[in-house]
Amino acid sequence: MSTDDQRTVRDFFARDEEEQQAFLDQTWCDNCQAADLGMHTPLEYLLDGTIFVEGTCNKCGQQVFTELTEDEL
């Protein structure tokens, strides 16, 4: 088994409260096929130069991801 998981976990809670709330509210759930259902238990990490905020859909409990393309880190 090989792991190509190069995730670097970042501190989501270091963000502004407002920003955190926006991430938690503005979601897209593939399972529900719906936007802005919200998520909880956020985890932020960096993978291949992209920041992801991963959480759990408030409606169905599946993992949801928000991808950030932030050039200025």
Ligand SMILES: [Zn+2]
């Ligand atoms: Zn969902």
